[in-house]
Amino acid sequence: MTAILRGDLVARELDDATRIEVERLRADGIDPSLAVVLVGEDPASEIYVRRKRLAAEAVGIRSIEHRLGAATSQQSLLALIATLNADPGIHGILVQLPLPPQIASDEVLGAITPHKDVDGFHPVNVGRLSTGTGGLIPCTPLGCMLLLDRVIADFRGLKAVVIGKSNIVGKPVAMLLLERECTVTITHIHTRGLPEIARTADIIVAAAGSPGLVRGDWVKPGAVLIDVGINRIAREDGKTVIVGDVAANECDHAAVLTPVPRGVGPMTIACLLRNTVQAARLALA
Numbered sequence: 375m376t377a378i379l380r381g382d383l384v385a386r387e388l389d390d391a392t393r394i395e396v397e398r399l400r401a402d403g404i405d406p407s408l409a410v411v412l413v414g415e416d417p418a419s420e421i422y423v424r425r426k427r428l429a430a431e432a433v434g435i436r437s438i439e440h441r442l443g444a445a446t447s448q449q450s451l452l453a454l455i456a457t458l459n460a461d462p463g464i465h466g467i468l469v470q471l472p473l474p475p476q477i478a479s480d481e482v483l484g485a486i487t488p489h490k491d492v493d494g495f496h497p498v499n500v501g502r503l504s505t506g507t508g509g510l511i512p513c514t515p516l517g518c519m520l521l522l523d524r525v526i527a528d529f530r531g532l533k534a535v536v537i538g539k540s541n542i543v544g545k546p547v548a549m550l551l552l553e554r555e556c557t558v559t560i561t562h563i564h565t566r567g568l569p570e571i572a573r574t575a576d577i578i579v580a581a582a583g584s585p586g587l588v589r590g591d592w593v594k595p596g597a598v599l600i601d602v603g604i605n606r607i608a609r610e611d612g613k614t615v616i617v618g619d620v621a622a623n624e625c626d627h628a629a630v631l632t633p634v635p636r637g638v639g640p641m642t643i644a645c646l647l648r649n650t651v652q653a654a655r656l657a658l659a
């Protein structure tokens with residue numbers, strides 16, 4: 375039998391701890407505040423930004439939304455970021471991705487002051503992560519590790535296979551697993567013999583954005599599966615459903631599986647709030 379590791383329940387516990395930390399910061403005279411910047415009208419981004427705002431408010435973090443039109447120039451976006459960087463009342467800055475094509479995402483992410491970079495995407499934070507020297511850690515990879523911590527006491531020597539090489543999930547989660555002394559293989563859509571590689575894994579982190587990619591026969595009995603996929607697919611009856619990257623109905627022989635929905639998704643948001651209070655603490659230091 376597979377244990378279902380419910381990220382929504384773990385996220386609730388994290389939020390309780392964050393709420394306490396917010397109260398402590400208030401007592402120290404700091405009102406933790408998060409600026410969320412949304413450019414354009416991407417429907418998925420609208421949903422994520424709304425969720426982030428509601429979640430921030432629920433733990434007592436002030437959230438300020440900046441909405442810019444789809445035709446916004448890179449220069450205006452950089453000007454907004456400069457203003458937010460300079461504002462001592464703002465502790466975290468998040469620019470929702472993807473950005474419209476006229477804007478170079480790497481320039482924008484690189485313009486955020488590293489200690490306000492609650493997404494952990496600034497090159498300084500990426501460098502800190504890869505050298506194990508602190509910094510703000512990207513939210514989804516951090517959420518994956520906090521889930522794994524619930525079911526694995528000692529990571530040393532375990533074989534971890536990461537499927538997906540994105541800057542947002544694949545690469546940073548591989549670094550975090552490596553830091554715990556796992557033997558890490560990063561794979562992607564062009565990897566040859568992916569099923570055989572996946573079958574060697576004690577831990578699989580599936581973050582390819584491909585519905586049901588990880589089949590039952592890719593999974594070693596007793597493996598731990600972290601499903602990062604959030605794929606919207608249209609069913610035959612016309613309804614849209616959200617499915618992960620793991621064919622969950624074929625994986626009864628796994629030891630642990632995170633569901634989709636109610637798995638990694640809620641952890642991402644809880645980690646954003648956790649990073650925001652960490653950033654606010656940095657401002658106090």
Ligand code: GUN
Pocket residue numbers: 468469470471472493513514542
């Ligand atoms: N778009 C998809 N995932 C993310 C994320 O983690 N952070 C931001 N800023 N945008 C995203």
